[in-house]
Amino acid sequence: MRADRALRILGLAALAGMVATVWLGLFVTPNAVGYPDGTVRLLYIHPPLAWVMFIAYGMATLSSLLYLWPRTRHVRFDRLAGASAEVGVVFTGLTLVSGSIWGRPTWGVWWTWDPLLTTTALLFVLYLGYLALRNVPGEPETVARRAAIAGLVAFLDVPIVFFAVSWWRSLHQGPTIDLATRHSYVHGSMAWTLLLGFVSFTLTYVWLMAHRYRLAALRDRENDEGLGAAIADRWAEAVR
Amino acid sequence: MLRDALLVCGKDLRIELRSKVGLNQVAPFAAAVLLLFGLALGPTTAALKPAAAGLFWVAVLLSVVLAVQRSFAIESADSARDGLRLSGLDPAGIFLGKGAAIVSQLLVLEALLAAGVALLFGARLDGALVLLAACVTASVGLGAVGVIYGALSSGARVKETLLPLLLLPVAAPVLLGATKAWNDALSGRPGQADVWLSLLAVFAVLYVAVGTVAFGPLLEDA
Amino acid sequence: MSGYIEAGYVIVFGSLGTYALSLVTRERAARRRQAPPPPDATSGVPSGQASSGGERS
DSSP states (O other): OOOHHHHHHHHHHHHHHHHHHHHHIIIIIIIOOGGGGGGGGGGGTTTHHHHHHHHHHHHHHHHHHHHHSSSGOHHHHHHHHHHHHHHHHHHHHHHHHHHHHHHHHHOOSSSOOOOOHHHHHHHHHHHHHHHHHHSSSSSSHHHHHHHHHHHHHHHHHHHHHHHHHHHHHTOOOOOOOOOOOHHHHHHHHHHHHHHHHHHHHHHHHHHHHHHHHHHHHHHHHHHHHHHHHHHHHHHHHOOO | HHHHHHHHHHHHHHHHHHHHHHHIIIHHHHHHHHHHHHHHHOOSTHHHHHHHHHHHHHHHHHHHHHHHHHHHHHGGGHHHHHHHTTTTHHHHHHHHHHHOOOOHHHHHHHHHHHHHHHHHHHOOOOOHHHHHHHHHHHHHHHHHHHHHHHHHHTTOOOOHHHHHHHHHHTTTTHHHHHHHHHHHTTTTGGGHHHHHHHHHHHHHHHEEEEHHHHHHHHHOOO | OHHHHHHHHHHHHHHHHHHHHHHHHHHHHHHHHHOOOSSSSSGGOOOSSSOOOOOOO
């Protein structure tokens, strides 16, 4: 099937990109001034992970909206939302881990209440709750609609959380994972590796989401067929 | 819509007055939380007094979960929920009504907790206007998200664990804003609390709006 | 270079790889369960899990 082949090519491209990122990131690129202990190498994975987290949740919210809108209501958007959210949670967890690891050699702590990192931690818990809600049994349309609304409510909270935490932090200057100002020092092989990181992680996200979506579709079909077969059995018993 | 809201609010409050669950269970729970904080951080008020605002609002947040669960538990008895749907009441009105009932109970609870905090943690309740404003805006916001998530989780068998998991992270900005506002008031700088009060107000307005719009589809499936 | 960095890379790429593998494996298992459709209604063996509109993931 064409979709299968496209997916396979995408997967291979993503894999190649990831391997290249690791190789360049860990071995080829030099250490940088101002980043102790080689922490610059986390620059190639931490921001891309955070970026993918945001597009994953954005995708989930967009799909939830499309599902709720009567004209575009279709189960595919519900599946898309669920798949994207689950992949998003994986990337969120990894964003937290990489952020935490950044802090250790840099400031000697495993956690800083950095605005972005704290917001990420809250997002992690928020969307874990969303996934828990999706797993609650019920009529498919009910579950889908409930999840879509919950997803929207959660997403609306994100900017509020971010601003609140930023104000909260601005009262106390503390260690910050400050990437914005340092980008001006990123050039040469480092810049290319960073770009490669963003691209590879995005490709990986798409591949993971596509497969998660398929899994959801297969499970839905299984449930439907199982139900159909069970009903057929009951009919057969009644006839006998 | 407003008439329906008043109807539902009145019903919920009357049920509360008759059953006194809020008085008998939620308030003592909140008091217990304060005592536990005292045990954990005491016996001197050295750690408690500076943390009074934060501890107060954590206690409020935990109590909101109970209040919301109670608010929806009364609907599940005797298929009251179906009755609610079939009654033809405007869903937005139901949302506003249930929310208003929760907010009223919250305000009473907060008054009691404020007294508790003053008593147990040695906090002096300065800047009363800011304290009050924070309580009102925070409670409205908490009531709004509480009713939304209460409705979302009410059909589930695992609702007792689902509701806190859903509600508390979303309520994090309220905790932040309210605590900061109270801190500013309690330490004699009520003017600085503007930022936090506006945060609380934005949150409240946003989620009251969301609930009013989204409650219709929510009720259809619960 | 600090050992934390290498550990970080291992955790990140290892987790992604594990997740990817688990997805592919679960997908294959679901495909296999669906492959032969039930021959007729009285076979009495529903394919996969016959749950009525129950758990969705």
